[in-house]
Amino acid sequence: MTGTAHGRRRRISLIVAAVAALAAGLGVILPQVASASGGCEVDYQVRSEWPGGFIADVAVTNHGAALDGWNLQWSFPSGQTVVQAWNADVTVSGGTATAKNVSYNRELASGAAVSFGFAGSFGARNDLPTAFTLNGATCTIPSEEPTETPPGNLTPMETVAAMQPGFNLGNSLDAIPDETSWGNYPINQALVADVKDEGFNSLRLPVTWNEHQGEGPDYAIDPAYLDRVEEVVNWAIEEGLYVLLNVHHDSWIWLADMKTNREEILARNEALWTAIAERFRDYPPTLLFESINEPQFYDATDAEKYGYLDELNKQFHEIVRGTGGGNADRVLVLPTLHTSGDQTPVDELAQTFTDLGDPNVAATIHFYGYWPFAMNLAGGTNFDQVVIDGIHDAFDNVYDAFVANDIPVIIGEYSLLGGNVEGKVERGEILKFLEYAGYYAREKNLTTMLWDCVPGYDRDNLQFRDPEYWGMYQAAWTTRSGTASTDQVFFERAGQIADETVTLNPNGLEFEGLRHGDTRLTEGVDYTRSGNELTLKASLLTELLGNRQYGKRADLHADFSAGQPWRISLISYDTPTIANATGAANTFAIPTEFKGDQMKTMQAVYTDDGSNAGPIDWTSYKEWGVAFKPDYAANQLVLGDAFFKDVQDNRQVKLTLYFWSGATLTYYVTESGGTVIGTTG
Incomplete structure (x- = not known):
């Protein structure tokens, strides 16, 4: 399947229920249009789908009398559920979904339309709903020809929501001095296509321009390098991906010298962003610009640093908007100082947005976890309340300052920083972090963009090296996963084997059983459960530990009603x-x-x-x-x-x-x- 077809399949609307039924029978998942004669029209589109999860966009047009408050209902034919929604309050009960207006889109005039979206989860199938009602009135299927939904006409909030989840192609075009310097082969179309196939909806493309920008006073960008950047952008857009294009390691190579070299830096930055903006002026709104990556400034006070960033962000905004075309209202993404989620950097950026008065903007921070935990430093070995508080602090700060004020937020780089070093952070503690941080980002309507170099995406084989890490990260897009107090139970090699108890953390899910490989274990014989206390019976442990040679002897998996199963390793040891x-x-x-x-x-x-x-x-x-x-x-x-x-x-x-x-x-x-x-x- 070509990249273009791959993206288009998620946007074409079906026009009759029979076509939808036929597609479902063939195992093809396609979006669908429904309408009410003289009453309403509903455009329901599955924008993207991956195993167990999907994102849908819904547009409702009112052809009847004006409504002061609206309520759209439909039945999910395959037991789907909704885990996160935007621009509507969406609930599911007994298979019936109900979408209600929120405060700012309550009124729906005759002939007017309203749009909302949601992330959902499903089991074996994701069949399409075939009937909708708007305030009780039935919406029927129209007979007009299907049309493709244009990528534009979305608000910035809708645009950033549509970008979830996102993926970075790091250590490539941002590498110094050239694309292959940091060990990766040149980005190719197959790699970009696989990003889409893995379930991502957006691609952040970090680019370092320093080695490809000439001397002053022109500071011209090498046209061949711009061509190369444009080639990768084109591949991504052909795949139906949103693209976030930035200025990356230039942040510390030359932009950081604002205190000692301000005029030259402003001139150079103007030349750089003018070249980028003019090259991509007529690109669709699925392309976004990010002013600067991880801004930092040398030998400056905090007040000076905030001032320098404010000046650079406003210069970027003025340059891009001034080139016109698609750049007149393209979503522009501005970072906090150090892309930090701390309160003061967030407040300073909020003031910049107030000064600009531009509705087509978004904020960005980076998040790699609470530092001592992420790096196994200062005794931070466990995913505990301190780590959770770090997630809450950063995500709450940006939600309160930006999202609550209709400014979307992109976590432009997201992962656990020490998660790529084997053993640095214990595996189960990493998985707990990924589970909770992903959940809380959804709660706060934040779009996360995975920094691919941390979890270990294998570009040679187009897959993640660690399926368990990847599975937990992916599950968090749409649902929660169950965890436990530990993922490893130790048994002294010569010690007597007794029952062992592990505390489950279902996170709102139902525990569905324990298994060893594909063998379902028997409750009451192999294990018992009292509330969240899971007790592994001595008889089971004796069998699985076997000859009790040192090291991991067996893996058990606790299954829950959704999400990633939780592994519990049985380990034989003696004191070192x-x-x-x-x-x-x-x-x-x-x-x-x-x-x-x-x-x-x-x-x-x-x-x-x-x-x-x-x-x-x-x-x-x-x-x-x-x-x-x-x-x-x-x-x-x-x-x-x-x-x-x-x-x-x-x-x-x-x-x-x-x-x-x-x-x-x-x-x-x-x-x-x-x-x-x-x-x-």
Whole structure:
């Protein structure tokens, strides 16, 4: 299937119920039009669909008397449900969906139309509804020829909602000095098509222009590079994707020097955005511009930084609008300082929007999670209330400042920052983060754009390397997933096996059972459940642990009524052992027999006064993968230069090693002249 056809299939409206029935019988999912003779007309379109979820757009035209409050009803033929809606209050009860007006679109004049959209979920099928009523009046199917819905005529809120979910093609056109410098092959049409096939509706295209912009006073952009950027934009638009095009690493390469080089930067930025805006002036409104990525400014006070960003954002706005054509009302996306969701940067950007007085704008922030948790630093090893509060703070801030005031928000880069480093953040804790952050973004009507380099999208094979990570992220587009207090249960190898209890977090779903692979386990025999307490029976555990060799022995999966199943790994272990060692500071490692256990975190303090030792000395808990990293295959815990470069000579450091089984060990290291002596006591 070509990219063009792939996108068009989601936009063409069917005109008769018989065609819809035939399409459903063939397993083809197509949108449909319905209307009421003299009463109403409804255009119901499935804009995109993926396994278990879909996004629909609904347009209602009133051909009867003016309405002061409207209520559209239809029946879902396949048990679908609605998980998020915009521009209407949509509920589902007993298979009947009801969409009611919200405060700002209550009045529906005769001949007028109103539009809303929603994200839905489904089971085995997603058959189309065939009948609608508007305030009780039946809407029937028209006989006119089908038409394609134009991509325009959407409000900025509708546009950004239609972009959910989004995907970044990072480390490509933003790479320095050229597209392949950071290890990726050149973007091709198959890659862009797969973004659409994976269920994404928008593509953020980060572009670094520095290496392709000439010297002053013209600061001309290399036409061949503009051609290349345009080629990728065209592929995405042909696929039916929205595109967010930006100025990326230029933010720190040259734009950050506003304090010392303001006039030159303004001239260069003007030339850059003039070239971009003129090249794409006549593109459809499915192309959006983002003024600057992660704005930052060197050697400036906070007040100066906010002033510089305000000036650059307003310059960008004036340049693009001044080129006319499609740019006269194209949605322009402006970032907060550092693309932060903190209150002050959000408030400052809100003032910029007030000054501009332009309705066709959107805000953007980035979100990679609460820093200590995302990087396994400062003891932030678990998805806890502190991490949840970090999600709430950022998402609530932008919702209250922007979304509640009809300014849409794009989380232009979204993921868990440490999620791409194996072991840095424990797998189950990552999945809990993805589940909750995705849910809360939906609650706040925020569009998320995955930074593809973090979860590990395999561009060679056009698939995500980690199906579990991907599955949880994808499920969060439309529904919640059940989780549990842990995804790993440890058993001492020589210990007696007893019943083990794990607390389920259904997140509003129904628990549907426990399985081992494809084998459904029997409640009351293999496990019991009391409320949310899931108890694994000793008999089941004995069978699955088998010979109890070290490491993971089996995976169980808890299934819920929707979303991603929750994996529970059964792990055989003994308390790790460590040994004395002497070695060079830049390569030092603690000899460690992990015995099936896994490192959680490490604490480092000087023994003489208890003060923090090692890098990032505001905390005693060191960063996983930087100050320490377990090498399970080599049976060693590597410290090395990254740790010892920030340790004072001849001062003994006490290390406390924490493991996920709950075990803790103590170790002592002293560096002197580049040589480290490590002891267990």
